[in-house]
Amino acid sequence: MSEILLSAKNISVRFGGVLAVNNVSFDVRRGEVFTLIGPNGAGKTTVFNLISRIYQPTTGTIDFEGKTLTDQPPHKIASLGIARTFQNIELFEHASVLQNLLIGRHTHHKTSFWSEMLFLPKVREAELRARQKVEEVIDLLQLQHYRDTMVAGLPYGVRKVVELARALCTEPKLLLLDEPSSGLNVEETEDMAFWIQDIKHELGITVLMVEHDMTLVSKVSDRVLAMNQGEELATGTPREVQTHPGVIEAYLGSVDDMSALRREAA
Numbered sequence: 001m002s003e004i005l006l007s008a009k010n011i012s013v014r015f016g017g018v019l020a021v022n023n024v025s026f027d028v029r030r031g032e033v034f035t036l037i038g039p040n041g042a043g044k045t046t047v048f049n050l051i052s053r054i055y056q057p058t059t060g061t062i063d064f065e066g067k068t069l070t071d072q073p074p075h076k077i078a079s080l081g082i083a084r085t086f087q088n089i090e091l092f093e094h095a096s097v098l099q100n101l102l103i104g105r106h107t108h109h110k111t112s113f114w115s116e117m118l119f120l121p122k123v124r125e126a127e128l129r130a131r132q133k134v135e136e137v138i139d140l141l142q143l144q145h146y147r148d149t150m151v152a153g154l155p156y157g158v159r160k161v162v163e164l165a166r167a168l169c170t171e172p173k174l175l176l177l178d179e180p181s182s183g184l185n186v187e188e189t190e191d192m193a194f195w196i197q198d199i200k201h202e203l204g205i206t207v208l209m210v211e212h213d214m215t216l217v218s219k220v221s222d223r224v225l226a227m228n229q230g231e232e233l234a235t236g237t238p239r240e241v242q243t244h245p246g247v248i249e250a251y252l253g254s255v256d257d258m259s260a261l262r263r264e265a266a
Contacts, residue, residue, distance in 0.1 A: 005029065005173065005174055006051070007026075007062070011023075011024050012059045013056075021047060022043075022229075026225050026232075030206055031200065031206055032222040032223060033207040034207070034225070035210070036210045036225050037210075037225070037227070038226055042230065043229070051082065052074065052082070052084055052176065053069065054074065064082065083167035084175075085163045085176070086163070089163050092151065095150070096149060097147055098138075102130060105130040133169060134169055143161060157183070157184050157188040164192075164195070175206070177209040180211065181211060189215075193220050222237075223237060224241040233247050
């Protein structure tokens, strides 16, 4: 199998007079955690929306396992092996945690209408397989206590984990995590880091992440792409990117400004 799972080449997207992403290219390797960082408005979530086929690129191509994603309709993306979480949680609030996770199994639904109506043996077998996979994910993310709880009654941090669990129930090859630590406290963020590492090492799932928490980024990422105003700034290890002058300027001001601040502090 190719080492490259996802490849974006010279992708750009324009909304009227706004160039949200400008000629960005990157590859995501199998088995790694690849993270997009940058200030608000840098174009990170727009890149996610291009991969998810919510947006159509103005120019450029995105390939996944040799297939051109830009040729695929949005409803086919999950069945290709790509799952996603959202910065703003998207769950069925008036359904239980278990029911939300079972919805994540819809891409593996192969039975016909009439076999469902008659509840034939193959339907029962499919239902058992779905329940088994969901229970495995519940155990992995320690959601046993919340299995039958309505989502509307859950704390925010638990909802974030439920959304992650639903994405894992699709058995993805590539998992898109859009700011997984957003709204979490320090302890919950540490748990999220632990689970991302488990997803990579135990489940063998490749992760593409957008994240602002640089402690989490440094802890779990193999490589990082920094963006600003829709363009690439730097790509490399977390340390290489965090010490890049262009990244420092985008986050904190110019390198000269930072030197002056250090002199004043001294």
